[in-house]
Amino acid sequence: MRILIPILVVVAVVVGLQSVFIVDETETALKFRLGEIIRDDYQPGLHFKTPFINNVVKFDRRLITLDMPPEQMNTAEQKFVEVDYYVKWRIADPSRFYTSTSGGDFAIARSRLAQLLRNDLRDEFAQRTLSEVVSEQRRNMMNTIQTRANERVGDFGIVVNDVRIKKIELTEEVLDSVFDRMETQRTEFANELRSLGRERSEEIQAEADRQVRVLLAEAERDAARIRGEGDARATEIYANAYQRDPEFYAFLRSLEAYQASFGGNQDVLLLDTGSDFFRYFDQKD
Missing domain, CATH: 4.10.270 (Myosin, subunit A)
Structure with a gap:
């Protein structure tokens, strides 16, 4: 009897621990009954389950950043640029996320999301010139890509919160072309x-x-x-x-x-002394 009581206590503790689970503020949870999802709307806090019959799978409900590797995109004027961008997404429907990604495999979710965004981004770049993709139109382009992505990733149980381009770099060929054009424009100017x-x-x-x-x-x-x-x-x-x-x-x-008449040393005048011109020379007084 003395041996049985400790065993029962241990069993009770184990069963008790198996009967409760805690959902954190940053988490969302799924409850399964023999492999079938029976609840996915848990709020943060302490919850209960039936041991050995129910099991719980938790997912991070915070924003997840998918940093895409730089890729070459072709613009409307057939100029290649290297685009470095990232995506922020989160799980919106844990049940759908679980079933569409083979048991909540984040690698599958990232791969599908990356492929969708890559294709959308290529389409948007192909419709715009180089000057347009580096101007204010880039914000509109990102909003369009985000909207289109959310229309298709809903089946995965996720939502895209933001798509941003970090950097757009020109390839060597495009750089040479741009510099030549800039030089021509500067020369013309x-x-x-x-x-x-x-x-x-x-x-x-x-x-x-x-x-x-x-x-x-x-x-x-x-x-x-x-x-x-x-x-x-x-x-x-x-x-x-x-x-x-x-x-x-x-x-x-x-x-x-x-x-005026006798100003020079060699001046000579032949005049009658009785002329009126010399009348003041004859006066004695």
Whole structure:
């Protein structure tokens, strides 16, 4: 009897442990009865099962990242690019996931999902040019791929939460083509700038020449006006001086005439001494 009691206690403990199971916050669970799924809606916490008749299989309910190896894609203009991308997915229907993947084999799920996304991505790249797949259209393309994937992976009991391209690299052939095109575009742009520069230079030169002609004309006009005003003022001064003392004015004008006539050392004048030109030379007073 003493031996039987410990045995019963051990059996009771084992049966008790086999009768409970815990579902974590990050898990989802399936309960089987002799290999048949009888429940798949467990919430996190402590749950019970019938020992030896029921068994429980748990799956991670968190997002799973499928990091795809870089693959070559062909764009609409037949240019090959190497695309590095990843997918985030999770189990949405554990029963369907279990039955469609041969007992919840994650390798099978990843393989099927990768093939679907690879084909969808190839189709989307084939419909777009290189500039489009690296522009804002890439976000729309990713959303389209995610929507199409979810329409088909529902049979696997999973859902795709995100598809993202990490990097797009050009192949050597495409790089050479892109660099050649960029060089051609830069050359055309530089030639256009030079042409515009020459055109602008000619415009500036023509405008400068026009302004020079205008300034010279205005300067000559002002100089002529000032000379005229000066001559008029000089004439006025001479006239006033003549009116005040005509004799002195005549004498002053004669001296200016003498200075102008005898300015050189070799100047010779043959004039009658009685001419009016020498009338101030004969005056003794």
